[in-house]
Amino acid sequence: MNRRNFCRTAVAAGVAASFPALYGCERKMPVATEAQTSIRGISLSGAEIELERSAIKELGESMMGPVLLSGDPGYDGVRKVWNGMHDRRPALIARCLNSQDVSNAVTFARQRELLLAVRGGGHSWPGKSVCDDGLMLDLSLMNTxxxxxxxxxxxxxxxxxxxxxxxxxxxxxxxxxxxxxxxxxxxxxxxxxxxxxxxxxxxxxxxxxxxxxxxxxxxxxxxxxxxxxxxxxxxxxxxxxxxxxxxxxxxxxxxFDRNVFSGTIVWPIAQARDVLEFYGEWYQKLSDEMYVGPAMATMPDGTGAIMMEVVYNGDPAKGEKELAPLRKIGKPMDDGVKVQDYTVMQTQEDAAFAHGVRSYIKNGMVSEISQELVNAMLDAYIPDPRLMMFTHTLGGAVKRVGELDTAFPHRNAETMLGVGGGWMDPTMDEGAIAACREWYQQLEPFMGGYYSNIDFDAKxxxxxxxxxxxxxxxxxxxxxxxxxxxxxxxxxxxx
Ligand SMILES: Cc1cc2nc3c(=O)[nH]c(=O)nc-3n(C[C@H](O)[C@H](O)[C@H](O)COP(=O)(O)OP(=O)(O)OC[C@H]3O[C@@H](n4cnc5c(N)ncnc54)[C@H](O)[C@@H]3O)c2cc1C
Known part of the structure; x- marks a missing residue:
């Protein structure tokens, strides 16, 4: 294997080690029998409530999509969400097929004050789209x-x-x-x-x-x-x-021309200071077309890496010119930036973030990548293949929208900075979460507010x-x- 392919494979393996592939195991639970006239549910206030089977039957008859109870075929598959840490068992799952189904399920829950979870794509980090003993309103069949x-x-x-x-x-x-x-x-x-x-x-x-x-x-x-x-x-x-x-x-x-100048540049972690210090100055002059931001991770063999993901939304020749100064920093292990189909970037992390991974994440909004923040990023780095630090570059059009024009509150941020981890073994939960928190805490003083979509225990x-x-x-x-x-x-x- 040549060096370039080795590096690319090693990076993919590093990310995959952080977010490895799905395992499949379902907890066996007692099945509610037809003889029972009601099943147990939980109210909005946390009190136990009885859900009449006749009312559930009525809900099922009012809907185009099926209503599933524990033990029904498909129940265990549908209640699973992306993050394998959440193994919850709703009292019932309403698999909606149209807006009227959704209305009927919402009304059923409201009338009984039944705890309600709404599942779109199921990717909530804290698993808020599934609940124990409530109603899971599942939209996954309404997916076109x-x-x-x-x-x-x-x-x-x-x-x-x-x-x-x-x-x-x-x-x-x-x-x-x-x-x-x-x-x-x-x-x-x-x-x-x-x-x-x-x-x-x-x-x-x-x-x-x-x-x-x-x-x-x-x-x-x-x-x-x-x-x-x-x-x-x-x-x-x-x-x-x-x-x-x-x-x-x-x-x-x-x-949009889907052939975009895009890809990932990877340097050894030893060059992280050069890369981050350069980025801290350079990012301030980026065009709206240029998306580029750093991440730090560790390969399964312990090799540390700093990476930059690049997508230039415009004339590739102009993108190449704008990116040139970054490409001159240090000696990259790999530079995969080239003209390629947009979906290559949009799907390249799909397998690494596979369904079923156990994952924890925290983030914060950053309005300036200062020298002090760069120092903290370097000091905070933990060489653990399960963990990574990442950024999502904002600014540009995001920043030009007024603070109260929408309900999204962080318009002045230049980047979202996060620390996350992925692993498969449940016995690792405590240690890996503690390590993520330790990494994150060192960066926290540079953050103001957080992105609620990418947080496990947002407070x-x-x-x-x-x-x-x-x-x-x-x-x-x-x-x-x-x-x-x-x-x-x-x-x-x-x-
Ligand atoms: C692997 C991964 C990659 C991610 N990448 C990005 C990214 O690049 N950019 C980014 O901004 N975020 C990203 N996120 C965060 C993502 O935006 C949130 O996790 C989001 O909540 C996922 O939406 P979902 O519909 O899949 O989640 P779900 O778990 O189904 O829902 C999450 C929340 O949204 C509500 N909800 C979902 N659908 C509806 C609906 N149709 N109507 C009303 N409420 C609804 C649910 O009630 C729940 O509270 C990523 C998350 C993961 C796990």
Missing amino acids: VATDPKVQRAFARGGALLGALDTSSLEHGLVTTAGVVSHTGVGGFTLGGGMGRLNRKYGLAVDNLRSAEMITADGRIRRVNADQDQDLFWAIRGGGGNFGVVTEFELQLYP GVEGNYGPAYERLARIKGEFDSGNLFRLNSNIKPAV
């Missing part, structure tokens, strides 16, 4: 995306995945901001903000949301946009799943939303005073 090239819009159903969004829009020579792992859901991704490699040019996913169909806690099916239900439309652009279940996202698309929701919180709480009070939609970065309804 349609693109209308005439109006340059994509229409993604509530359970669609980002890969389907990219595929559908790229077929028409169009694109919008989508995240970096294609099996992530459009739902949670968009409602919490939506960062992707094109965000410096096109903004966050919330900046491209033009309308949504959603079901509020009262069961009403609404179309919200800039003219209709303006408060709700503002709140769902950053406020997460707090306000209802979105069954369709209408997203702005842009003409201080009110402070994180800052000046947007008051309006969010008022809208929550108006549309979900009982806080039915509470398994999220929860906004308490104002009274």
Whole structure:
């Protein structure tokens, strides 16, 4: 194997070691028998409640999609979410096929004050899309995306995945901001903000949301946009799943040449100071077309690496010129940046972040990559193949949106900085989480607020939303005073 291929394989192996492949094991639990007239559920306040089988049957008959109970075929498969650390058993799972199904399931939960979890793509790090003993409203069968090239819009159903969004829009020579792992859901991704490699040019996913169909806690099916239900439309652009279940996202698309100048440059960890110090100056002058940001990780053999992911959304010749100074720093082990199909980058981490990995993550928003932060990044690095530090480059179009124009609160950040880990062995949970926290704590003094979509144990929701919180709480009070939609970065309804 030549050196370049070795490096590329080694990097892939390093990331894969952090987020290894899926294992399959299902806990055997007693199955509710037909003879039982009710099954146990849990209320919003945590009290035990009885769910009449006749009422569950009625719900099932009112829906196009199936309602599953423990022991039903498919129940164990559907309750599984991406992060293997969450092994929860809902009292029932409503597999919705259309908006009326969603309305019926929401109404069922509200009338009984039954704990409700909403599953889009299932990628919530803290596993908020599944719950013990409540109702899991599963949107994964509502997963199609349609693109209308005439109006340059994509229409993604509530359970669609980002890969389907990219595929559908790229077929028409169009694109919008989508995240970096294609099996992530459009739902949670968009409602919490939506960062992707094109965000410096096109903004966050919330900046491209033009309308949504959603079901509020009262069961009403609404179309919200800039003219209709303006408060709700503002709140769902950053406020997460707090306000209802979105069954369709209408997203702005842009003409796009899918052959993009893109790839990853990798240096040995010994060159991290040179790379980061250069980046700390250089990033400030980047064009909106250029997305580039550092990550630090360790290969399975213990070799440390610093990497830069690059996507230039424009004329490749101009991208090459803009990237040239970075390429001259140190001696990279590998430089894979070239003109290639956009989907190569958009899917290259899919396998490393496979379903079932046990994963923990923390992040914070950074408004300046100062020399002090660079020093802290170097000092904090832990050579552990299960862990990595990563960034998501913001700025550009993200920064030009007013702080309160949407409910996404971190417009002045230049980058999102995170520390995460992945492993398969449950006995590693405690140690690996502690190591992630140790790494993160050294970087925390340079952060202000966090991205609620990429955090395992996010705290201080009110402070994180800052000046947007008051309006969010008022809208929550108006549309979900009982806080039915509470398994999220929860906004308490104002009274
Ligand atoms: C491997 C991986 C890669 C990621 N990459 C990125 C990235 O590049 N950029 C980025 O910004 N984020 C990224 N994320 C974070 C991601 O945006 C969040 O995890 C997001 O919540 C995932 O959405 P989901 O629909 O898959 O999750 P789910 O677990 O299904 O839902 C998460 C939350 O959103 C709510 N929700 C989901 N769908 C709907 C809906 N249709 N209507 C109402 N509420 C809904 C749920 O109630 C839940 O509270 C990544 C996450 C993972 C695990």
